[in-house]
Amino acid sequence: MxxxxxxxxxxxxxxxxxxxxxxxxxxxxxxxxxxxxxxxxxxxxxxxxxxxxxxxxxxxxxxxxxxxxxxxxxxxxxxxxxxxxxxxxxxxxxxxxxxxxxxxxxxxxxxxxxxxxxxxxxxxxxxxxxxxxxxxxxxxxxxxxxxxxxxxxxxxxxxxxxxxxxxxxxxxxxxMLGKPYGLTLATALDALSHSIESIWNVNANPVSARHAVAAATAIVRDLPKLLGDLSNLELRSSIAEASLNAGLAFSNTKTAIAHNISYPITLGWGVQHGIACSFTLPTILQSVIGIGGFREDSLKDIFGDDLTKGADNLANFLTQLGVGLRFADHKIPTESFGAIVDEAFAGERGKNFIGSKESFLEAANQRGIIQ
Ligand SMILES: NC(=O)c1ccc[n+]([C@@H]2O[C@H](COP(=O)([O-])OP(=O)(O)OC[C@H]3O[C@@H](n4cnc5c(N)ncnc54)[C@H](O)[C@@H]3O)[C@@H](O)[C@H]2O)c1
Ligand SMILES: [Fe+2]
Missing domain, CATH: 3.40.50.1970 (Rossmann fold)
Incomplete structure (x- = not known):
């Protein structure tokens, strides 16, 4: 039901x-x-x-x-x-x-x-x-x-x-035509995070997942083009529609672990919300491989059948846009990592996450994001 x-x-x-x-x-x-x-x-x-x-x-x-x-x-x-x-x-x-x-x-x-x-x-x-x-x-x-x-x-x-x-x-x-590069980037990544977070979410349902797939697919496809052509109305429309779809998706699920990790990072180190809630996405994606059901199918609709490769592609997508994937890239000291992650998993949004802290930590180690 x-x-x-x-x-x-x-x-x-x-x-x-x-x-x-x-x-x-x-x-x-x-x-x-x-x-x-x-x-x-x-x-x-x-x-x-x-x-x-x-x-x-x-x-x-x-x-x-x-x-x-x-x-x-x-x-x-x-x-x-x-x-x-x-x-x-x-x-x-x-x-x-x-x-x-x-x-x-x-x-x-x-x-x-x-x-x-x-x-x-x-x-x-x-x-x-x-x-x-x-x-x-x-x-x-x-x-x-x-x-x-x-x-x-x-x-x-x-x-x-x-x-x-x-x-x-x-x-x-x-x-939205006058939005500068940095704001266009950070806000679109916020929408990307909303869409994906609504999929690896205990509250996900097939309708929210459809909205999320539409949103994430459009952002991955069109955001790099828009960042090279900020006054392109068609691309602005595509990203606006994607953001709306992401909103419709997470309006029914709320966000999950990437957002909960982001809040202390914004408060403590001043990292813009859209960057703070998206640089961990490849790691989290890797950590949920194997969850099965419509959630994994939806992630495959966005990132392809091989989600290990999908996580790498998402990492490349972000680094090519200038978003560092390591905590150190955002000036967050290594010793803060444990407390941020523990608190994030214990909080309400963390509990929306369908995956586990163990798998996240394993993926974080493999991807070397904790330096
Ligand atoms: N309610 C929710 O569901 C939800 C979801 C995600 C984030 N948020 C919150 O939203 C806030 C972030 O909002 P935001 O990312 O939209 O940015 P924002 O509203 O904080 O605006 C940031 C800056 O962008 C400028 N700006 C806005 N539109 C512009 C335009 N068209 N052209 C030129 N400049 C423009 C503004 O002048 C402002 O200085 C955070 O507080 C975050 O926590 C809420
Ligand atoms: Fe957000």
Whole structure:
């Protein structure tokens, strides 16, 4: 028995940003975005047609942190009434922040209490969200969770609630044309990791696996081409669609061990999320050879029937894109490896992983990634 569910309405197409005012449809709204270009221009285009928002929160910083989220959430408290809808125009940091604002409705302490104690969910709100991703990576436009970082205490939370699925995901690949090389690379690798992590996952099902195969196949095929031709709209569309498919896959499974290994690496050594959650993928792939069933079939659909060769090909794919596969390549000291891996396997995402720590360590030794 398995079930697959995703309630988000998806609108996909180059130039579809112009349809956003119709989606807001006269409702009161708060716009959440970044301070820099091209988001100011996009804000002007939107407000010219949709009317002024109740509030613009345009100081979203990468990796939303509890301290800034508290301050930004409080700005909602100054409104006469909560908006009908929140429009999130940006990457994962913007969409995840919008989810926090939707749950907080002006009072971040309710969200923090829920994150810290797993109680008090009934006090949370759920303002509808229209998500307009400007990166192709996180899939946050079709998931019901947000990553909340707590840098001060070196930890991260996951705010997860069914009510936080956006009402609409508006994906316009033309908005992604200006993404620089490094951001294009890291975000696409995040999507690659989501897709593969949803396959070697206890929660995988045949529908999530189909989305994952479509996503990973497109990224392996098209990402190197896109990195050599950043203004190619067709390739941008392919990677945007792949990121969406990866989102649809892991919206039903959550992520697994590669993500759990990544969090302390991002917090401790500042490695970008998409790089931190993808450099271990070849090792993990090697470690799950022989798991059988539709999961192994799906991995073979992506990487070919010989998964040992597939793991090598994936390693070459990453190194050719400039991603080092050893912990040392990311300035992580050898002595930190054991604790990172132990903690990753013990955590919730680690338990989603269908493989074992023993096989992972064996593959890590064989591939020489622990120096
Ligand atoms: N909710 C989820 O399911 C989920 C999944 C994976 C990651 N995440 C979270 O998402 C965050 C990362 O999001 P992200 O990788 O999308 O990046 P981001 O939102 O942090 O943005 C990074 C930078 O990219 C710039 N940028 C974004 N779009 C651009 C564009 N079109 N053109 C030029 N510059 C642009 C922004 O100005 C910003 O400075 C992390 O906090 C991560 O934990 C959430
Ligand atoms: Fe991710």
């Amino acid at each position: 398995w079930t697959y569910q995703n309630p988000v309405k998806i609108v996909f197409g180059s130039g579809q940003f112009s349809a956003l005012p119709e989606m807001i449809a006269g409702r009161s709204y708060v716009l959440v975005t970044y301070p820099d270009s091209p988001f100011g221009e996009l804000t002007d285009q939107l407000t010219a047609k949709a009317g002024l928002p109740e509030l613009i929160i345009n100081d979203i910083a990468p990796n939303p942190d509890t301290r800034l989220l508290a301050e930004q959430s409080a700005r909602f408290a100054g409104l006469d009434k909560m908006p009908d809808v929140i429009v999130a125009l940006g990457g994962g940091s913007v969409i995840d922040s919008a989810k926090v604002f939707a749950a907080a409705a002006g009072d971040f302490s309710k969200v923090l209490h829920f994150l810290q104690t797993k109680t008090g969910e009934e006090a949370l709100s759920a303002i509808p969200i229209i998500a307009v991703p400007t990166t192709a990576g996180t899939g946050s436009e079709v998931t019901c969770w947000a990553t909340v970082w707590d840098e001060e205490n070196s930890r991260k939370f996951s705010l997860a609630r069914e009510e936080l699925y956006p009402e609409t995901a508006l994906i316009d690949p033309a908005l």
